[in-house]
Amino acid sequence: MTGAVLQIEDLRVRIPVPGGRWVGAVDGVTLAVGSGEIVGLVGESGCGKSTLGGAVMGLLPGGSEVSGRVLLDEEDLRGLTDEQYRRIRGDDIALVSQDPASSLDPTFSVGAQVAEAIRNHRDVSRRAARERAVELLGIVGIPDPRARYADPPHRFSGGMKQRVVIAAALANDPAVLIADEPTTALDVTIQAQILHLLRDLTVRSGTGVLLITHDLGVVAQVCDRVAVMYAGQVVEQGTVRDLFARPLHPYTRALLDSQPAAHHRSGDLPVIPGRVPDLTEPPAGCRFASRCAHVHDRCATAPPVIGMPNGGQVACWLHQAVTEEVR
Numbered sequence: 001m002t003g004a005v006l007q008i009e010d011l012r013v014r015i016p017v018p019g020g021r022w023v024g025a026v027d028g029v030t031l032a033v034g035s036g037e038i039v040g041l042v043g044e045s046g047c048g049k050s051t052l053g054g055a056v057m058g059l060l061p062g063g064s065e066v067s068g069r070v071l072l073d074e075e076d077l078r079g080l081t082d083e084q085y086r087r088i089r090g091d092d093i094a095l096v097s098q099d100p101a102s103s104l105d106p107t108f109s110v111g112a113q114v115a116e117a118i119r120n121h122r123d124v125s126r127r128a129a130r131e132r133a134v135e136l137l138g139i140v141g142i143p144d145p146r147a148r149y150a151d152p153p154h155r156f157s158g159g160m161k162q163r164v165v166i167a168a169a170l171a172n173d174p175a176v177l178i179a180d181e182p183t184t185a186l187d188v189t190i191q192a193q194i195l196h197l198l199r200d201l202t203v204r205s206g207t208g209v210l211l212i213t214h215d216l217g218v219v220a221q222v223c224d225r226v227a228v229m230y231a232g233q234v235v236e237q238g239t240v241r242d243l244f245a246r247p248l249h250p251y252t253r254a255l256l257d258s259q260p261a262a263h264h265r266s267g268d269l270p271v272i273p274g275r276v277p278d279l280t281e282p283p284a285g286c287r288f289a290s291r292c293a294h295v296h297d298r299c300a301t302a303p304p305v306i307g308m309p310n311g312g313q314v315a316c317w318l319h320q321a322v323t324e325e326v327r
């Protein structure tokens with residue numbers, strides 16, 4: 001993609017674990033997010049989604065080894081010092097995570113926290129930051145924001161807290177927002193409101209969003225494109241419309257078939273028979289082979305990434321005859 005605000009190229013992340021071993025949590029991921037675009041990153045627990053988000057945010061477990069490139073507006077973030085990273089975090093790149101309560105300081109008012117997010121990165125007066133914070137609280141749908149400015153987080157519901165977190169994250173118009181399961185802790189109706197809020201705000205500001213979720217229902221609601229991650233690798237990516245209408249990878253199909261029905265509790269995880277392989281010793285060849293109904297001798301060799309005529313990509317031998325290899 002040209003003009004991507006976030007371009008991830010052949011990213012690999014290894015995390016050290018006891019016994020001198022390494023978890024290859026992200027293994028050769030290439031992915032782009034355009035301005036104002038929402039790209040869903042889906043997969044079961046343990047597939048490396050949060051580690052990928054952490055690599056973009058510069059927030060990985062100590063001792064992790066990273067290779068590949070993470071370009072933010074064409075600048076490679078991988079060479080940044082901790083201090084440089086601290087400066088761009090909350091400014092050029094921002095994070096909204098699952099639990100709004102842990103993102104907010106219980107001892108400060110919500111308004112002060114949004115104002116601080118502004119003053120950490122902008123040389124503005126307290127008064128100007130306060131006015132902007134009131135405005136932002138209004139934009140994210142906090143009723144009567146001037147009156148609620150001084151209230152501490154515990155006076156807000158989970159959904160309202162997440163709105164405050166979004167206000168703080170978008171305070172400085174970041175180029176990229178990493179939203180890691182932003183609605184998993186919320187009930188279904190509130191979930192939809194928060195997702196639509198994110199969609200409206202980021203499309204309007206041109207912020208590119210990487211939306212990490214295990215829930216394809218969330219992807220269907222707000223994403224433009226989606227990347228399906230399995231065992232540290234992206235196995236399929238494409239537009240939401242194409243991928244839902246015609247999933248190509250057997251893992252994508254299994255994920256779609258396993259999504260909890262609408263009446264189930266929100267936050268339920270998909271259930272696919274078998275489990276994600278141990279990423280300290282990933283299998284050679286296709287990593288989904290042991291769970292795949294279409295497994296074949298050739299799956300003992302890692303499949304190529306194949307470009308489809310509609311612009312999508314899939315890493316599966318089933319489609320090799322269809323078009324050309326991308327890499």
Ligand SMILES: Nc1ncnc2c1ncn2[C@@H]1O[C@H](COP(=O)(O)OP(=O)(O)OP(=O)(O)O)[C@@H](O)[C@H]1O
Pocket residue numbers: 015016017023024025043044045046047048049050051052061214279
């Ligand atoms: N701090 C850590 N120390 C050791 N291993 C880790 C650490 N963080 C992640 N991992 C491992 O990296 C792999 C990918 O984990 P990650 O949390 O990125 O996956 P995920 O898809 O985001 O899962 P979830 O949806 O449960 O958050 C897993 O095998 C996990 O055990």
